[in-house]
Amino acid sequence: MTVRREKAERLADEELMPLVGRKDPEAFAVLYDRHGGVAYSLAYRIVGDRAAAEEVTQEAFISVWRSGARFDAARGSVRSWLLSVVRNRAIDFLRSKAGKAPKLDFDDDSALEQRPAAERTEEEALRRETASEVRGALGKLPGEQSKVIELAYFGGFSHSEIAEILGLPMGTVKGRMRLGLEKIRGELAEGLA
Amino acid sequence: MNASGHARWSEDVAAYMLGALEPGEAAEFERHLGGCERCRAEGRWLEPALQTLPESVERLEPPPRLRESLMAEVRADARPAKEPRRGWSWGWKPALAFALVILAVAGVAGYEIGKGGEEGGGGASTIVSRQADGITLKMVREGNGGTLQLVNVHQLPPKKVLEAWVRREGKVEPVPALFVPDRDGRAETTIADMSGVDTVMVTEEPQGGSKQPTGEPIATMSVPG
Numbered sequence: 001m002t003v004r005r006e007k008a009e010r011l012a013d014e015e016l017m018p019l020v021g022r023k024d025p026e027a028f029a030v031l032y033d034r035h036g037g038v039a040y041s042l043a044y045r046i047v048g049d050r051a052a053a054e055e056v057t058q059e060a061f062i063s064v065w066r067s068g069a070r071f072d073a074a075r076g077s078v079r080s081w082l083l084s085v086v087r088n089r090a091i092d093f094l095r096s097k098a099g100k101a102p103k104l105d106f107d108d109d110s111a112l113e114q115r116p117a118a119e120r121t122e123e124e125a126l127r128r129e130t131a132s133e134v135r136g137a138l139g140k141l142p143g144e145q146s147k148v149i150e151l152a153y154f155g156g157f158s159h160s161e162i163a164e165i166l167g168l169p170m171g172t173v174k175g176r177m178r179l180g181l182e183k184i185r186g187e188l189a190e191g192l193a
Numbered sequence: 194m195n196a197s198g199h200a201r202w203s204e205d206v207a208a209y210m211l212g213a214l215e216p217g218e219a220a221e222f223e224r225h226l227g228g229c230e231r232c233r234a235e236g237r238w239l240e241p242a243l244q245t246l247p248e249s250v251e252r253l254e255p256p257p258r259l260r261e262s263l264m265a266e267v268r269a270d271a272r273p274a275k276e277p278r279r280g281w282s283w284g285w286k287p288a289l290a291f292a293l294v295i296l297a298v299a300g301v302a303g304y305e306i307g308k309g310g311e312e313g314g315g316g317a318s319t320i321v322s323r324q325a326d327g328i329t330l331k332m333v334r335e336g337n338g339g340t341l342q343l344v345n346v347h348q349l350p351p352k353k354v355l356e357a358w359v360r361r362e363g364k365v366e367p368v369p370a371l372f373v374p375d376r377d378g379r380a381e382t383t384i385a386d387m388s389g390v391d392t393v394m395v396t397e398e399p400q401g402g403s404k405q406p407t408g409e410p411i412a413t414m415s416v417p418g
Contacts, residue, residue, distance in 0.1 A: 038250070185238060
């Protein structure tokens with residue numbers, strides 16, 4: 001049975017997932033409305049093209065629709081799981097495009113052409129605040145650490161590829177990844193204190 | 194895990210979480226992770242930092258047509274809840290049960306064949322089978338062997354592995370290399386000899402593998418001769 005939209009909107013993500021697993025379109029629509037914006041934004045950040053970001057986002061959500069029953073709440077939130085699906089699809093997309101280099105906008109000029117999403121809910125506002133803090137945390141990293149993290153996470157490069165790109169020993173690249181993530185984690189912990 | 198044993202891996206935790214290890218390194222690290230509480234604890238500590246990375250991107254408004262297109266596909270696919278699947282009696286005469294599952298599942302799992310000769314060289318071919326529960330099974334055949342790749346595999350319970358099986362001339366044989374899905378649900382193993390194989394199947398088995406399938410297959414593929 002399909003739940004009514006109003007009922008679905010009152011459910012937490014973790015409560016929506018079993019309904020999505022049972023092929024409930026209304027539950028899925030609520031999930032998309034909550035996370036479609038950030039999913040599309042992440043896809044765009046990785047593939048650097050609006051049409052491709054649209055394709056990647058659609059594929060990722062269809063994958064979630066078809067495999068929703070596989071979500072395991074013990075392993076994290078629905079949002080982080082969904083975004084990991086989007087990220088993987090986007091990286092696959094990049095790799096499938098022979099000769100197409102991932103978007104590596106360290107200066108992030110693209111932000112100038114981006115329109116902000118409408119602020120729909122208090123939750124979204126909180127997320128934006130968190131995202132702003134995270135951008136701050138990334139921004140506080142030494143460039144050498146943020147660069148290797150961005151190349152890996154948003155570029156889909158392996159540590160050995162990054163070492164080659166930057167002309168560094170592989171151990172140095174791994175070390176900078178660890179130091180960078182530890183520093184972000186430390187910033188988050190301080191924020192919670 | 195002693196301190197010196199851990200030290201070798203400590204730099205790999207962040208690289209693994211960022212998806213930056215090479216596939217072979219990632220599989221090796223996952224094996225280590227199973228027995229190293231220090232690495233698991235470090236991963237748990239760093240996880241919130243990783244989760245904030247996608248949240249750090251500048252927000253864009255997705256085009257309305259994306260939602261429309263998505264919902265059109267979803268509504269077309271929506272159907273009443275499926276009946277619970279009946280249990281399989283693998284404990285009793287597993288080889289016979291295997292044959293029955295093959296007949297049942299191979300009949301509904303469509304496959305596509307794509308020739309990848311130009312890219313793979315030496316006449317490589319690829320078979321893709323999309324399973325009913327979201328798993329995609331892909332067999333890249335090259336020469337006499339093949340690589341079996343699975344996408345969208347659920348995370349395994351502790352002390353469980355994936356084991357592949359082939360049916361050759363009516364006889365079910367285990368594939369020696371056991372494997373596990375990575376954190377993104379991808380898993381891969383190699384089948385050295387594909388000659389005479391008409392069906393490939395993957396099951397979840399206890400650590401160390403089994404001589405015969407002990408559970409319901411999570412994926413099955415018919416292999417054209």
